Amino acid sequence: MSDHSPPLISVCIPTYNGHPYIETLIAELLRSSRSDFEIVVSDDCSTDETWDFVVRVSQSDHRLRCFRNESNLGMDRNFAACVARARGRFVWLTGQDDRLFHEGLDAIAAMILARPELDFLHLNYTRVEEAKSDGASIRPVAGDQHEFGVGIDSFLARTGGWLPTFLPLFVMKRVLWEGVDISHYFGTYFCQVGAFVESSRAIRWCHLDGNYVVGLTPVDGWQFKPLSYARIVFGNYVMLDRVERRCDWLGPAFIRTQYWKIYDQLVYALIMLSACRLSVDAPLLEGMKQAASRVPYVNLTLRLMLHMPAPLGRLAVVLIKARRVVRRFKSGMQSKLSTRSASQGAGSS
Numbered sequence: 001m002s003d004h005s006p007p008l009i010s011v012c013i014p015t016y017n018g019h020p021y022i023e024t025l026i027a028e029l030l031r032s033s034r035s036d037f038e039i040v041v042s043d044d045c046s047t048d049e050t051w052d053f054v055v056r057v058s059q060s061d062h063r064l065r066c067f068r069n070e071s072n073l074g075m076d077r078n079f080a081a082c083v084a085r086a087r088g089r090f091v092w093l094t095g096q097d098d099r100l101f102h103e104g105l106d107a108i109a110a111m112i113l114a115r116p117e118l119d120f121l122h123l124n125y126t127r128v129e130e131a132k133s134d135g136a137s138i139r140p141v142a143g144d145q146h147e148f149g150v151g152i153d154s155f156l157a158r159t160g161g162w163l164p165t166f167l168p169l170f171v172m173k174r175v176l177w178e179g180v181d182i183s184h185y186f187g188t189y190f191c192q193v194g195a196f197v198e199s200s201r202a203i204r205w206c207h208l209d210g211n212y213v214v215g216l217t218p219v220d221g222w223q224f225k226p227l228s229y230a231r232i233v234f235g236n237y238v239m240l241d242r243v244e245r246r247c248d249w250l251g252p253a254f255i256r257t258q259y260w261k262i263y264d265q266l267v268y269a270l271i272m273l274s275a276c277r278l279s280v281d282a283p284l285l286e287g288m289k290q291a292a293s294r295v296p297y298v299n300l301t302l303r304l305m306l307h308m309p310a311p312l313g314r315l316a317v318v319l320i321k322a323r324r325v326v327r328r329f330k331s332g333m334q335s336k337l338s339t340r341s342a343s344q345g346a347g348s349s
Contacts, residue, residue: 008109009037010088010174011100014078015054016044018096021216023053025099030061032102034109041066042082044073050096076191080182086174090121093192094168097216101140104212108171111146111206120196120205121171122155122164125213130221135214143209152200152250158207161257163193165236168213172196176203184246187284188239189232197243197250226272230280233269234288236262237298241291259295266298270305271320274313 011029015022022041029039041054043066054066067085069078083091090112094100108121128135149155156162164170170192176199185194196203222228240258244250273279280288292299 007036007038007088008112009090009092009105009171010083010086011037011039011092011094011105012079012082012086013039013041013094013096014044014075014082015041015046015050015096016072016078017046017048017050019046019049019053021097021218022050025094025096026054026057026064029100029102029105030057030063032105034105035063036109037063037105038086038088039064040082040086042078042085043068044078045069045071074186075189076182076186079191080186083174083177089174090171091174091177092168092171095215097218097221098168099135099214099216100168101212101214103140103142107142107208107210107212111208115148115206117204118206119173119176119199119203122159122205122207123169123171123213124208124211125166125169125215126211127215127217129217130219135216138214141211143211145209147207147209148205150204151202152197155200155203155205156257161261163258164196165190165193166215167192168215170196172199184242185239187235187287188242189235190239194239194243198247201247201249226269226276227278227280230269230273230278231284233262233265234280234284237266237291238284238287241287241294255294259298263298263301267301267305268320270302270308271313271316274305274308274310275317276313277310 013022013025026039026041041064043051043054045068051066051068054064058064058066065085067081069081073081079093083093090108092100092108104123111121112118126135126138128138147158149158172192172195177195180195180198182191182195185191188194217223222232237259240255244255279285289302292302
């Protein structure tokens with residue numbers, strides 16, 4: 001890639017206090033021998049070693065470009081700022097604590113070059129909890145059973161109704177992103193999904209076979225913080241409400257289906273808020289109330305559980321944890337029985 005030709009792919013990493021995770025992510029990507037991609041880091045005023053690290057690496061490898069915001073923008077605005085700084089035909093968004101194998105760059109580039117009509121690529125991933133494993137033993141897996149389609153209906157039929165909410169599975173043509181007013185989704189934590197849905201009426205997509213992504217859940221990740229978890233869940237509902245209002249072609253079934261997909265997450269978030277005596281910020285709560293008003297059972301759930309007494313919330317948490325223990329026990333017993341049955345079968349043959 002010359003200094004004047006745009007890269008094929010921009011790997012966009014919005015970051016805040018991402019060290020040492022971002023060091024592993026960037027080191028893996030820069031193992032690639034390709035010169036037709038760039039890594040764009042948008043640092044949201046980190047107070048750890050993140051900025052010093054990316055500056056140092058960028059001085060020795062021109063494929064890494066790093067930018068530092070003048071003030072902390074927050075998650076959505078930093079996502080948008082990162083993509084705005086990209087120059088590639090496609091943007092591959094990722095969280096700072098996830099891992100993208102450099103072989104994935106080859107697979108994505110090969111598909112884009114072979115099928116230039118594509119607008120969007122959806123990837124597979126392996127989820128890893130940091131408390132149990134760092135994912136270091138996981139290796140990339142190539143595949144050739146790719147699937148193709150046009151429009152959001154065929155995409156959702158392929159994914160079982162799930163939207164591409166997990167950031168590293170998201171490779172999108174940059175001009176489509178730029179055709180959406182991303183600011184409509186600020187404050188939802190899902191601006192990238194809003195961009196996808198707004199662009200999806202006739203989007204030409206590919207599900208890329210193989211596995212080139214490790215999604216790491218850090219020990220101190222938002223998934224384990226009740227208030228952060230509730231904000232993410234509420235934001236998802238708010239994003240869905242906003243995008244459907246802007247895209248009347250989606251139809252009424254869209255909201256009903258998507259609200260139901262994440263209903264269990266909403267119930268859990270409300271239980272945790274009650275148990276911990278927490279509340280989300282007023283603008284997000286008002287947005288959630290507006291979104292919930294569109295579906296009666298979601299609205300009723302929100303209204304009732306927002307006023308759940310803290311002791312009842314704590315009891316619900318205990319019951320949920322007990323249920324998880326029972327499930328793990330049953331799963332372990334089934335695994336042992338399966339192993340024993342297989343051993344007995346091999347011994348009798």
